[in-house]
Amino acid sequence: MRQNICDAALAIFRRHGFAAVSMRAVAQELGVSTMSTYNYFASKDELFLEVRSRLFRQLSDYLSARAVSEDAEERLEQVCRAYISYGLTHGPEYELLFNAWQFDDYREVVGRFGPERLRDARPWDVMVDCVSGYLTSTASDADPARTAHLVWAQMHGLLALHHAHKLVFGVNVQQLLQDSIPGIFRLVGSDAAR
Amino acid sequence: MRQNICDAALAIFRRHGFAAVSMRAVAQELGVSTMSTYNYFASKDELFLEVRSRLFRQLSDYLSARAVSEDAEERLEQVCRAYISYGLTHGPEYELLFNAWQFDDYREVVGRFGPERLRDARPWDVMVDCVSGYLTSTASDADPARTAHLVWAQMHGLLALHHAHKLVFGVNVQQLLQDSIPGIFRLVGSDAAR
Incomplete structure (x- = not known):
């Protein structure tokens, strides 16, 4: 039930x-x-927290099922393509998970339940694991968490601008998403955040 | 009035x-x-369009006033720092400009006024101009518009995740914003989108 x-x-x-x-x-x-x-x-907020938690598990499973290569570079590409693909094909779910601005009462919800309960780290763990594996494979001493944030921001930025209908300057979203994979590899390249 | x-x-x-x-x-x-x-x-939507248009002009002036160096690399850094700084210090305005999901009737507004009237390209022109100048200065043949989108996505991603309270994995937003400037230079580097 x-x-x-x-x-x-x-x-x-x-x-x-x-x-x-x-x-x-x-x-x-x-x-x-x-x-x-x-x-x-007990309330709509409790229900919302559970829905959110289930969606995080869904996204986590989605990423894990697709980031399977034993080659670290290929695996990083797989996890990024999977994240972008989830964001494109699960618009409302992605919005619910990552665009909290829409909730009038978000700050109040955070205040009531605390940031801990609102943090569901599983997809993040998959992402950091892939970034970390890649950095190790390239003998980079960049910080995995900080580097993973830049990768996340790159993908989230494109998805958020796309869903908000902001990509109106004559460049196709598919083209941008294609550009974003080599862009991500430049981001995590030899000079990445340390 | x-x-x-x-x-x-x-x-x-x-x-x-x-x-x-x-x-x-x-x-x-x-x-x-x-x-x-x-x-x-004539309506709240007409009023909203004018507010939005004025804010785009404000952001455009904000960027132009700060991206002033004659050195192309320095100017790109200036425009990026200015965009991030605007996004941090003008939270509600930034939200109004770039996070349209919040508007229940956004699609209806777009339908009524057309994408043309909702597109106010001035801040974008400043951004593309800076990216383009930098690419020319480095003799890169990357596409300025496509490269500028990646830069925009990187900054927007961090600002959007920050404003949505999603940066909860132990890395300070100030640190990430510092990382993002060298990250952007890697993004627009020698292999940038072409």
Whole structure:
């Protein structure tokens, strides 16, 4: 039932956005009473945290299933292509995970649950692992966490600008995403953050 | 009066977000009748477009005033530092300009006014000019527009993740922003997008 409630919340979010998700709307979607959903989640925020946590697990599995090469360079390319591909094909989910500005009450949610509960590090661990493996393979002494942030920012920047309809200067998003892979390898190159 | 109406709209947006901005709220803020604001703007969307256009001009002036070196490398660094600094110090304005996801009716607005009216290219022109000058100075044959997109994505990615409270993995945003300048020079380096 927790799974069903999360699925229903995500379906409503996809169709109508965060504001439309309420315990009542979720109950209606499932054809059950609002009270019964409260047996599983104390509030919309609790429900939202669980949906978010499930999506992080989904993204983590998505990356792990695709970043499989034993060659460190190939694996870094695989994880980057997988992240970009997830961001393109799972627009609403990506938005929910990484564009928190949309939530009027985000600061309040952070305050109530604390940053710890809002941090789900699994996809990040996969990313750092791939970056770290690549740096080791190239005998680079760059800092893996700092370098991984630059890689993440590069991919997130393109995805966020794309989803916000900001890529309007005559360069195709597909072209930019192609450029971004060699760009990432320049970013993590011999002079990377240390 | 148009200026005053735009200032009032921006003040409300800063305090309470986009949803709180209405012709009525703007009139109240200014102590005038709602009808009189309609003499200047036909709708909230028209008003929003003008605010947005003024902010693009502000950002453009901000970049131009800071990217002044006659040395192409120094000028590229100046424009990047200026963009990042604007993004950090003008959070709500940056959000309004570049994070359109927040607007429930954004697609509808785009549909009504057309992408042309939503495209205000001046800050972009400054950015491309700096990137292009640098590429020329290094005798690179990389494409200026495509390379400038990668630079923009790198900066936007960090700013967006920062504003969305996603930089929670133990690396300070100031450190990342410092890393991002040499990162950008690697991005636009000898193998840049062509």
